[in-house]
Amino acid sequence: WVRLPELAGTNDHIWMNWGRLNQTAPTYTTNGGAWATNYLGVWHLQGADRLMDSTTNAGHGTAGGTITGITNGIVDGACDFDANTDYVVVADSPLYTLTSNYSVSAWIRADPSTNYEGIVGTYNGNGWILGLSNGVNRELMFWANGWRPAGYYMPTNVWKQVTFARNGTNGYFYVDGIRVKRVTNATNTTDGGSLVIAGGGTNWEPYRFDGRIDEVQLSRTERSSNWVWASYMMMASNSSFFTTYGASSQRSV
Numbered sequence: 001w002v003r004l005p006e007l008a009g010t011n012d013h014i015w016m017n018w019g020r021l022n023q024t025a026p027t028y029t030t031n032g033g034a035w036a037t038n039y040l041g042v043w044h045l046q047g048a049d050r051l052m053d054s055t056t057n058a059g060h061g062t063a064g065g066t067i068t069g070i071t072n073g074i075v076d077g078a079c080d081f082d083a084n085t086d087y088v089v090v091a092d093s094p095l096y097t098l099t100s101n102y103s104v105s106a107w108i109r110a111d112p113s114t115n116y117e118g119i120v121g122t123y124n125g126n127g128w129i130l131g132l133s134n135g136v137n138r139e140l141m142f143w144a145n146g147w148r149p150a151g152y153y154m155p156t157n158v159w160k161q162v163t164f165a166r167n168g169t170n171g172y173f174y175v176d177g178i179r180v181k182r183v184t185n186a187t188n189t190t191d192g193g194s195l196v197i198a199g200g201g202t203n204w205e206p207y208r209f210d211g212r213i214d215e216v217q218l219s220r221t222e223r224s225s226n227w228v229w230a231s232y233m234m235m236a237s238n239s240s241f242f243t244t245y246g247a248s249s250q251r252s253v
Helices: 225-236
Strands: 039-043 062-064 068-070 078-081 087-090 102-110 117-121 129-132 139-143 147-153 159-167 170-175 178-183 195-197 211-219
Touching: 039 087, 102 117, 102 129, 102 225, 117 211, 139 170, 147 170, 147 178, 159 211, 159 225, 170 225, 178 225
Parallel strands: none
Antiparallel strands: 039 211, 062 087, 068 078, 078 211, 087 195, 102 159, 102 211, 117 129, 117 195, 129 139, 139 147, 159 170, 170 178
16 A cells, blocks of 8 residues: 555656665554544454554454455455454544544455344444345445445445445445445444444444455545545556556666
8 A cells, every 4th residue: 555645647657666675664664654644444454363453543453253364355365254253343442433524434245144234333332333234135234323224235245345425414325436325314423332343343243244354444534436436446446547557677776
């Protein structure tokens, strides 16, 4: 991941240099500096032993159960969860009480199920949940003092990027970078408990997620439709988003 102020026009380039001996990596490779301050948390979920938050907030996760790390996620590795036992818990923080505008997103690959399932959330009677409804056709939903349905039914065994973004009373659901629904009753969330990935929160244990999850991101801003689309394209179809790549070459530095 890199952080750039802007890419505009056809003549902008990103250069990658590697292979020089005896160099120390810059601090921003590990201190969260690559992520803007409006990110509340970014979890790459590259395996059961790699559940760190990449932002400066350092909300690192702890594995519950026996999470399976897989190598063929969306961005490098991902985590495969068994709904009966597996989840990631992040300690309670005021950061995860979502006030003003906010966005929640994740890549998911759902296994067949007919249960409610939490993707990520802080529900303990209060809080919020990004999840799926019960039944054969499981609908994408967001809970904050009540459910808001997306009108999109989640397929099984297929990777999908899901996003809920709030701007005032407007809430926008996106799937794979495309807006699928606007709701007009979006609201602040209440103060929940610990954040749970592959679950809706500490009080939603019977409704954990069965399947794979990658790249969970939480922000204190509404991500625009263009932003959501670009985020999806960068991860799902990078060769389409960046149209040309230069050849590698050697040079003295």
